[in-house]
Amino acid sequence: MAIKIKRKSRDPEEIPLASTADIAFLLIIFFLAASALLELKGVKLPLPKKDAPPMKIEKKNLLKLEITKEEKFIYDNKTYELNDILTIMEEKFKQNPEIVFAIQVHPDCPSKVVPELIHGMKQKQLNKFSITIKK
Amino acid sequence: MKLRKKRKLESIPVAAMGDIAFLLLIFYISTTMLTDQKPMDVELPEITTEVQSSPYPLIVYMNQNLANQNKVYFFNQEIPVENLSDALTKKIYELPSSFRVYLNIDQSVSFKHMYKILQELKEAGIKNVIISTKPKESL
Numbered sequence: 159m160a161i162k163i164k165r166k167s168r169d170p171e172e173i174p175l176a177s178t179a180d181i182a183f184l185l186i187i188f189f190l191a192a193s194a195l196l197e198l199k200g201v202k203l204p205l206p207k208k209d210a211p212p213m214k215i216e217k218k219n220l221l222k223l224e225i226t227k228e229e230k231f232i233y234d235n236k237t238y239e240l241n242d243i244l245t246i247m248e249e250k251f252k253q254n255p256e257i258v259f260a261i262q263v264h265p266d267c268p269s270k271v272v273p274e275l276i277h278g279m280k281q282k283q284l285n286k287f288s289i290t291i292k293k
Numbered sequence: 294m295k296l297r298k299k300r301k302l303e304s305i306p307v308a309a310m311g312d313i314a315f316l317l318l319i320f321y322i323s324t325t326m327l328t329d330q331k332p333m334d335v336e337l338p339e340i341t342t343e344v345q346s347s348p349y350p351l352i353v354y355m356n357q358n359l360a361n362q363n364k365v366y367f368f369n370q371e372i373p374v375e376n377l378s379d380a381l382t383k384k385i386y387e388l389p390s391s392f393r394v395y396l397n398i399d400q401s402v403s404f405k406h407m408y409k410i411l412q413e414l415k416e417a418g419i420k421n422v423i424i425s426t427k428p429k430e431s432l
Binding site: 175178179182183185186189190198199200201202203204205206207208225227263264265266267268269270271272273274276277290291 | 307310311314315317318321322338340342343350395396398399400401402403404405406407408411414415416418419420421422423424425426427428
């Protein structure tokens, strides 16, 4: 005669999950600390279209200025510093809001002058300009 | 006789904390932008400008040494400036999302080199470029 042995009822086994929150938070802290925060700062320069024809601007609406290799600004045969030329440009813009600034840069002028000038112009709301190299 | 009620000890339920933590973790992992561009040390012009948020930055580097060789550093490679337009066009096709081009050029590099890069960017059909700067150090 077979005897049926009743197994003792056992509690279902459980995986201890109490520490998952700690592990997850540790992982979050790791990701936050390890991810390099890329903070990019700069001056925005719009570029002309690839095959755009040259713009035709009336002479009265054009103000030509040059940047020398010594980082000086030449306008009307006079030499200026950055802040002075920006003041002149602002005045000219107030007199004629249609004015476009044609800036010719000396090939050997340090490139830092360009973002400095653009930044100064943007602060004074002078947005119509062209930058080219002096030939 | 005063009967004292037995009160259960109050506790903050923390059972859902694990779920919240994992949700946060998934959020951080999915939003972290992975880039395979190794940066290059460049002496940027010191101008205090605003942060330009970018979906995906494509950074073109040039220092004095590279300028002397007429080369730029783009996506972990030194390439001739003349090839930048092609390299950019190729990269743009591979990108999953929108992008923005940054020019990290050493402040002492002459404008003729910057101009060549700008011409190449124009050739690649780039509409805007950010000339990278660093904030002025206060004395």
